[in-house]
Amino acid sequence: MKKKWLRKWLQCVVASALTIATVMGIVPWMAADAHAEGYPHQVGLKLNAGNSAATAAASADLQKTAAPLTVSEAIAKGNNGEAVQVSGYIVGHATGSLTAKFQSPFSNDYNFLIADDPVEQNSAKLIDVQIPSGFRAQFGLQSNPGLIGERVNVAGTLAAYNNFSGLKGVSTIQLDDAEQPEPGEDPGEPGEGQPGEGQPGEGHPGNGGIPALPDGTGKKVLFDNAHAQTAGAADWIIDGAFSDFADGLRAAGFAVESLERTAPHQFDTPAITYSRLKDYDVFIIPEANIPFKAAEQDAIVQYVQDGGAVFFIADHYNADRNKNRWDSSEVFNGYRRGAYDNPAKGMSVEEATSPAMQDVISSDWLANQFGVRFRYNALGDVNATDIVAPSQAFGITAGVNAVAMHAGSTLAIIDPTKAKGIVYVPAGVPKWGNAVDSGVYNGGGRAEGPYAAIAKIGLGKAAFIGDSSPVEDATPKYVREENGARKKTYDGFMEVDDGVFLVQTVKWLAHDESYTSLSAVPGLVLDTPTALHAHEIPSASTEPAPEPWSVPAAGYKWYDPSTFKPGSYGSSQPPVVEPVYTFVHQSQLPSAQEFTIRLTADGLNPGQTATDLKVGIYLSGGEQIARFKNPDGTWSAYGYSPDFSLTANAQGYAYKDLTVQLKPNQAGAATLRLKVGSANVITKAVTIANVNAEPLPLTGRTLIHEAMGIAYATVYSQRLLSEAHLITGKAA
Known part of the structure; x- marks a missing residue:
């Protein structure tokens, strides 16, 4: 009980000191920490010089604000830049990208993790709070490891930090049970001047103060x-x-x-x-x-x-x-x-x-x-x-x-x-x-x-x-x-x-x-x-080594922007666009029937052509097991398809349907691959079974889409067929 009372009293000391500092103009540099991180600084208290009741009034205003969000509620909002107040337990310290330490000693005072449960360690249920320099002495875990398990209210901006859900631009950190001191316990009165302080930008080194910027x-x-x-x-x-x-x-x-x-x-x-x-x-x-x-x-x-x-x-x-x-x-x-x-x-x-x-x-x-x-x-x-x-x-x-x-x-x-x-x-x-x-x-x-x-x-x-x-x-x-x-x-x-x-x-x-x-x-x-x-x-002075340090690429002249590559600053040509390729096919590939695989390309420039494309299906040992129908109705040899190209429409979209037949008696796991030139662009696992071929696009059936090698499922796939678009939605 005594420890809890002492902590409350110390918080009041800090609050009063910040009140004095704000009135006299020394806190603006603390606010700069939030500004410097590129996030809006949320002003929590607005105090008037000379008002001895400023601290109590500000505290009352704070109590009137909406109840803080839980950690889970804040996470659900996403890192959307919204200014919020969040309440949670301090559970640990982020040590890097989605990595954390939950027991002392801690390496620095720059952040702490909060959660709804005081023993939570699931990174998906944690918020990483960026601690501005003005709060580190009181709330940094290297300096204050005993804060683990304490409940805090934090005001800041929702923004990812160390790849956790995060709070940045923090303007307020307060232990959840903090109270104002009883009359007569106030350790300091607001409005008292400090040596060497004045309006922003005033004050010189000789007076010992910190000039406010x-x-x-x-x-x-x-x-x-x-x-x-x-x-x-x-x-x-x-x-x-x-x-x-x-x-x-x-x-x-x-x-x-x-x-x-x-x-x-x-x-x-x-x-x-x-x-x-x-x-x-x-x-x-x-x-x-x-x-x-x-x-x-x-x-x-x-x-x-x-x-x-x-x-x-x-x-x-x-x-x-x-x-x-x-x-x-x-x-x-x-x-x-x-x-x-x-x-x-x-x-x-x-x-x-x-x-x-x-x-x-x-x-x-x-x-x-x-x-x-x-x-x-x-x-x-x-x-x-x-x-x-x-x-x-x-x-x-x-x-x-x-x-x-x-x-x-x-x-x-x-x-x-x-x-x-x-x-x-x-x-x-x-x-x-x-x-x-x-x-x-x-x-x-x-x-x-x-x-x-x-x-x-x-x-x-x-x-x-x-x-x-x-x-x-x-x-x-x-x-x-x-x-x-x-x-x-x-x-x-x-x-x-x-x-x-x-x-x-x-x-x-x-x-x-x-x-x-x-x-x-x-x-x-x-x-x-x-x-x-x-x-x-x-x-x-002398050159210690020949210059330039490397031979410029053939044709490049630093003084002539007409030699700059498309998409670079100073070039008159737009960048070469890299499309997003997607496979569309039924969930199991037929072992005994012809079937269709669709390759789509999105994000191209209108009229842009993607060339040197080929598709293959092979077993774990590398054996190629697919052949592809040519435009004249003949079949290619088993192996990668003949090279083909795609040309984008006005919306930057292109596709090609490939008719495929597998070697007899295939079943089980195989690999579907797209190559662009010599580069492997999509490599994904597929399953072969004795099923009927299904036309594309399907209605009410599941298609497997593969975008740059990451699979996802939908229950309906159709794009305006006249333009060969592919969209995803509910079954008709």
């Missing part, structure tokens, strides 16, 4: 998509593999747009101009792989000097995605490693004289203008956990414990009055496996230089990070421009505290501040310049 309301962000941000495996665009980042910014109130070149892309005129930037608060440049023209560099500097902000997102050295010998760190720095005297060194005459290389001039541009330089190192996989305190990082790092790196670089602080590091990798960090030199220059740690940094230039600002991995997500839009292959990207934005850090960085960038040098900020501890090696002097 204003949200993005009324602010506009522009993403560069004019410098090969979609080359190679990259797809760094707001409707592709940077969409989680864009959504996180929108959730924080920002308007998000993209800077595009006019098609067809010729690269002959500067894409970045002052007139195109001046109406935006922040300009984000993800991994530029085409070098900036001098006029573009000038436009960026003018924009920042006049109060704009730019965010440079780089990668490791030699991350040359379009194989033009320039990677993003070189583009940002302003010079190619080992080619300071000639930006087009090693290029063919056609490359060097192409519009993309005109007005490209070597200089130590980034260091001269912004006080930092991307190092040409290449670090391996690591979580950067050396985070500068929020009070020394303008509030950017509030709630940030780690930022992931998966093959990246660091920066060198050149001018500490302009630039400051805010995130560092640990000492002893490994090099990237494909690094062309030592990979790690100063042993890691702070000596390696910051992984992420900020700068104050004139009236404007800048930010820098040495890897795109924490920014990307797993939703690429385009195919590779070089060869048309599909891209594979990863869910970096959701890893550790990546999303929180990125969105808060943009919030700081978008906030106007009048000081023009970091040395003018009271109480801010300036960095010391990063120790550099002789080979890092721009004019003395």
Whole structure:
């Protein structure tokens, strides 16, 4: 009983502290955690400064809300983005995709699993709750393993998490038996100010407080998509593999747009101009792989000097995605490693004289203008956990414990009055496996230089990070421009505290501040310049390995979009569509009669033809047992059918009925296969029996459909026969 009373009292302490913080303006950075994950932040309590009864009133309002859902009710709704309140027992901790641990010790404080039954372990009956950083000290299971078995109410948004049914964007976590303290037990009064706090964006490091970052309301962000941000495996665009980042910014109130070149892309005129930037608060440049023209560099500097902000997102050295010998760190720095005297060194005459290389001039541009330089190192996989305190990082790092790196670089602080590091990798960090030199220059740690940094230039600002991995997500839009292959990207934005850090960085960038040098900020501890090696002097740098790192595909020219494959960004041709193939046949194949197998193809472009198709039926030992009727009535030999093709109608649908006969005396299990060229597209088990042949489509009979190798059953199959459509519904 005493333990229960103590827990209630502690919850009241936390509630009162949050009330004070909300009134005085220090909680907005907590809300940013939810925004950064790309989900709307649900505001649970609205408090008025100076109102001593605010906590009780808010609690009363909470009691008046609708009863929370059970876990099963929430799961039944699906991960539909709805804002809900759910009540359940804390039963464990998600350790990965549909994996969990139900007993301490637990590995971190980032999530807990809830269920309707306190001993439930069935993953289908669990909800994974994402714990924002502001709640981790009280509700994280690594810190509080005794919470197992406790009942909680959680308010958040229904969204899949670790492939469980999930709650994200969490705004409220409360133990189910929490009560307000009796009169006289209130451990704190709301409305009392805290040192160093003020309105959002106010406060400097000298006063010891955490500056609160204003949200993005009324602010506009522009993403560069004019410098090969979609080359190679990259797809760094707001409707592709940077969409989680864009959504996180929108959730924080920002308007998000993209800077595009006019098609067809010729690269002959500067894409970045002052007139195109001046109406935006922040300009984000993800991994530029085409070098900036001098006029573009000038436009960026003018924009920042006049109060704009730019965010440079780089990668490791030699991350040359379009194989033009320039990677993003070189583009940002302003010079190619080992080619300071000639930006087009090693290029063919056609490359060097192409519009993309005109007005490209070597200089130590980034260091001269912004006080930092991307190092040409290449670090391996690591979580950067050396985070500068929020009070020394303008509030950017509030709630940030780690930022992931998966093959990246660091920066060198050149001018500490302009630039400051805010995130560092640990000492002893490994090099990237494909690094062309030592990979790690100063042993890691702070000596390696910051992984992420900020700068104050004139009236404007800048930010820098040495890897795109924490920014990307797993939703690429385009195919590779070089060869048309599909891209594979990863869910970096959701890893550790990546999303929180990125969105808060943009919030700081978008906030106007009048000081023009970091040395003018009271109480801010300036960095010391990063120790550099002789080979890092721009004019003395050398290429440690031949470039480009790989020979471009035949016919591909990075500077000529007419050579880009269909479906890639910049190509004028639509992507080649891969159809979904489906077998339709009766449930048992007749052993002694001719019968029909239908192959359908859906999702084609109108008029598109799929070729080099063939079908076969074989036994477990590989013996082919089917032959197919030719158009002239003759039969093929036993084996795969003769090659055939399908041409789509106006709806992108095509089909072919194949008349089949099996070798005599067959019965039992066999395998039906579709090959497209040499690729096995559908491979499925079928059953042969002494049954009558049934015409297709059937009415009131069961057909077995096979879509890309996954079987499902229906009781009726018919598509408009005049167009050979196939639909599924109830028996007529």
